[in-house]
Amino acid sequence: MAARKRCAFSSLEVMLSILFVALTTVSITLIAVTITHSANTCSGPTPPPDQEPPFLIGVGRADCTGPPAELPLMGYANPQQTAAGIHTRLFSRAVIIDDGRRRVVFVTVDMGMISQRLRLEVLKALRVKYGEQYRQDNVVLSGTHTHSGPAGYFQYTLFMISSKGYLRSSIQPLVRGIVKSIDRAHSSVRPGRIYKNRGRLDASSVNRSPHSYRNNPQDERIKYDDNVDKDMVLLKFTDMDGDGIGLLSWFAVHAVSMKTTNRLVSSDNVGYAAYLMENHKNPTALPGQAAFVAAFSSSNLGDVSPNIRGPHCVNSGLACDYLNSSCPDGGTKECQAFGPGEDMFDSTRIIGLNIYRKARELYSNAAEEVTGFVRSAHQWVNMTDVAVHVNDTHVVSTCKPALGHSFAAGTTDGGGDLNFTQGAVEGDPFWDGIRDALLGQPSNQTQECHRPKPILFSTGEMNWPLPWHPEIIDVQILTVGSVAVVAVPGEMTTMAGRRLREAVQRELQSEGAFSDVDVVIAGLSNVYTHYITTYEEYQVQRYEGASTIFGPHTLSAYVLKFGDLARAIAQDKVGSVPPGPPPPFFQKNLFNLLPAAPVDSKPDNSTFGEVLVQVLPVYRQGDVVSVTFVAGNPRHSGDVRDQSFVAVEMHDNTSDSWTLVHTDASWETRFRWLKGPERRSNATVEWHIPTNAAVASYRIKHFGHYKSMKGLRPVITPYQGTSDVFRVSGSFYYR
Numbered sequence: 001m002a003a004r005k006r007c008a009f010s011s012l013e014v015m016l017s018i019l020f021v022a023l024t025t026v027s028i029t030l031i032a033v034t035i036t037h038s039a040n041t042c043s044g045p046t047p048p049p050d051q052e053p054p055f056l057i058g059v060g061r062a063d064c065t066g067p068p069a070e071l072p073l074m075g076y077a078n079p080q081q082t083a084a085g086i087h088t089r090l091f092s093r094a095v096i097i098d099d100g101r102r103r104v105v106f107v108t109v110d111m112g113m114i115s116q117r118l119r120l121e122v123l124k125a126l127r128v129k130y131g132e133q134y135r136q137d138n139v140v141l142s143g144t145h146t147h148s149g150p151a152g153y154f155q156y157t158l159f160m161i162s163s164k165g166y167l168r169s170s171i172q173p174l175v176r177g178i179v180k181s182i183d184r185a186h187s188s189v190r191p192g193r194i195y196k197n198r199g200r201l202d203a204s205s206v207n208r209s210p211h212s213y214r215n216n217p218q219d220e221r222i223k224y225d226d227n228v229d230k231d232m233v234l235l236k237f238t239d240m241d242g243d244g245i246g247l248l249s250w251f252a253v254h255a256v257s258m259k260t261t262n263r264l265v266s267s268d269n270v271g272y273a274a275y276l277m278e279n280h281k282n283p284t285a286l287p288g289q290a291a292f293v294a295a296f297s298s299s300n301l302g303d304v305s306p307n308i309r310g311p312h313c314v315n316s317g318l319a320c321d322y323l324n325s326s327c328p329d330g331g332t333k334e335c336q337a338f339g340p341g342e343d344m345f346d347s348t349r350i351i352g353l354n355i356y357r358k359a360r361e362l363y364s365n366a367a368e369e370v371t372g373f374v375r376s377a378h379q380w381v382n383m384t385d386v387a388v389h390v391n392d393t394h395v396v397s398t399c400k401p402a403l404g405h406s407f408a409a410g411t412t413d414g415g416g417d418l419n420f421t422q423g424a425v426e427g428d429p430f431w432d433g434i435r436d437a438l439l440g441q442p443s444n445q446t447q448e449c450h451r452p453k454p455i456l457f458s459t460g461e462m463n464w465p466l467p468w469h470p471e472i473i474d475v476q477i478l479t480v481g482s483v484a485v486v487a488v489p490g491e492m493t494t495m496a497g498r499r500l501r502e503a504v505q506r507e508l509q510s511e512g513a514f515s516d517v518d519v520v521i522a523g524l525s526n527v528y529t530h531y532i533t534t535y536e537e538y539q540v541q542r543y544e545g546a547s548t549i550f551g552p553h554t555l556s557a558y559v560l561k562f563g564d565l566a567r568a569i570a571q572d573k574v575g576s577v578p579p580g581p582p583p584p585f586f587q588k589n590l591f592n593l594l595p596a597a598p599v600d601s602k603p604d605n606s607t608f609g610e611v612l613v614q615v616l617p618v619y620r621q622g623d624v625v626s627v628t629f630v631a632g633n634p635r636h637s638g639d640v641r642d643q644s645f646v647a648v649e650m651h652d653n654t655s656d657s658w659t660l661v662h663t664d665a666s667w668e669t670r671f672r673w674l675k676g677p678e679r680r681s682n683a684t685v686e687w688h689i690p691t692n693a694a695v696a697s698y699r700i701k702h703f704g705h706y707k708s709m710k711g712l713r714p715v716i717t718p719y720q721g722t723s724d725v726f727r728v729s730g731s732f733y734y735r
């Protein structure tokens with residue numbers, strides 16, 4: 001197939017102007033670098049006539065778990081949902097692809113979403129290390145959308161309020177983990193090949209706003225079998241020997257199998273799929289230690305739920321109201337959607353397993369080689385006033401950011417606490433009155449612009465102590481051969497994503513440089529701007545429409561802006577894309593509402609790490625072991641990356657030694673931290689013994705730190721505790 005495409009392109013001997021935009025905290029420097037490209041790219045070892053030249057490929061993964069205690073979890077905006085332990089650890093996974101001339105980096109991170117602040121801090125750190133090699137135009141950061149990672153990595157007021165502020169202790173491990181994953185990918189770069197595959201995954205996703213979806217034109221809807229995108233797209237990476245080194249895949253589903261009642265840090269369903277795939281490739285490695293990197297990325301998941309049993313009224317068992325997702329008694333709070341499992345852990349397991357199995361199948365069958373060149377284009381856009389020509393005479397515009405009333409209703413995956421319902425196209429005098437008194441009234445212009453959205457928070461008009469929402473956003477596209485990755489700064493609904501993919505495909509193919517391009521949406525990328533619905537879905541004003549913060553024409557503006565980038569890539573003129581206005585990097589008025597963790601205390605005559613509730617002497621495979629220790633606050637453990645609060649060790653009789661078989665990153669362990677009265681706390685470690693666990697003797701350890709005072713000086717001291725030894729026997733017994 002088109003074996004000379006890549007060289008044919010490079011033999012044009014074009015003069016490439018690449019604009020490096022160097023971001024510093026005080027100034028923006030624009031340096032134009034001109035690279036004369038010649039046919040030399042095709043020199044070097046001549047590939048066999050039937051083989052394309054390889055890419056250079058690097059993969060890397062790093063722990064980015066933040067403090068697993070007291071910080072709010074990012075996603076449901078539920079102030080009661082603060083971290084209290086670890087279910088699974090959070091990882092950043094990076095892929096670097098280089099065609100010999102240009103390089104792109106795609107990073108997917110087990111977190112709710114990438115914030116502008118996080119991205120700017122990562123880019124700053126990359127610049128210090130790598131100069132101009134990794135920049136805002138060739139690095140995409142995307143969040144998996146787990147709702148069970150620590151919050152506090154935002155610089156805009158709305159998010160700071162729901163995160164207890166801008167928390168250094170939260171953003172630092174994310175920056176360091178992301179950069180470390182890129183470091184590892186960078187140092188592992190080697191010649192390799194890429195294969196792509198695509199396949200349908202059923203029984204893992206449903207549309208949670210079908211009423212909005214049905215408002216899209218019928219002649220558009222009939223083009224699709226489903227009201228969610230069920231295709232997974234996967235890239236397989238191998239070295240030159242054909243050995244697999246990693247994968248990158250996209251599938252549209254919310255990582256919300258774990259509910260608002262969960263208090264454990266967790267990478268949710270998508271993270272579990274990555275966990276299983278890495279374990280499959282390197283079965284003897286501990287979680288997070290495998291050489292193989294399985295990077296699973298989010299997509300146009302805006303209206304897509306993993307809670308496939310759908311919503312019903314918890315109190316009555318009846319169906320919820322179709323438009324409002326509310327119940328006759330109890331309103332939105334009672335209308336909840338459920339996953340396929342017995343509980344949220346089981347639902348996470350089932351959805352994660354489904355995603356993993358499909359990825360594994362696509363990976364092993366991937367045969368279509370991706371060849372050609374690598375390109376990237378990026379622009380900062382002020383999204384508050386993008387003009388879109390509907391036709392020759394009619395021009396519409398995006399708006400200053402604002403959230404509608406139905407934003408406060410939440411979704412059937414996690415409802416709001418107050419009496420808001422989805423589908424509100426009229427304000428509520430009670431809440432509007434409170435809003436006007438506390439935060440100010442939305443201007444007539446903003447109200448008019450967002451119609452029919454009744455504005456709850458006119459965030460674009462609220463600037464104290466810092467702007468409540470971003471105005472400058474990133475649009476960015478990476479292409480690798482016939483695959484285009486569209487980095488969307490938010491959550492696009494199914495149909496919004498389809499329209500954007502089609503528009504980008506059209507532009508890429510318009511110049512003949514691309515044929516048969518696969519366009520994928522990488523969701524939750526670069527900066528968070530909530531949701532993006534179609535114009536028609538917006539009219540219904542369910543949660544997603546109410547959260548489309550730049551107004552009814554947001555999607556049209558993205559189609560325009562991403563279209564410009566796609567055309568520039570197709571014409572090989574990315575250097576001529578204006579960089580756009582750089583986003584702010586706030587130094588002042590960031591606030592932190594999370595008090596420092598106090599000194600720890602413990603019961604009289606006990607020590608930190610002492611066992612309070614001991615294990616039983618014998619368990620069977622499939623049982624749950626539980627042991628409780630006197631603990632310190634996990635926040636005193638500082639940067640907890642690459643550590644573990646938990647060790648499950650197996651005794652080896654022949655060598656009379658202990659082998660580490662599970663850490664707190666393991667699916668089988670749950671580390672729960674329970675804060676008690678008088679600054680005392682406990683740590684309970686559960687081990688859900690796998691049914692195939694070796695019959696042997698085991699023990700469980702817990703590691704932590706406690707804080708005390710030496711005079712006026714706080715002192716942090718490490719401690720550890722160990723359970724009694726227990727036996728795990730076979731599971732054959734009467735049930």
Ligand code: ZN
Nearest residue numbers: 145254302491
């Ligand atoms: Zn979401």
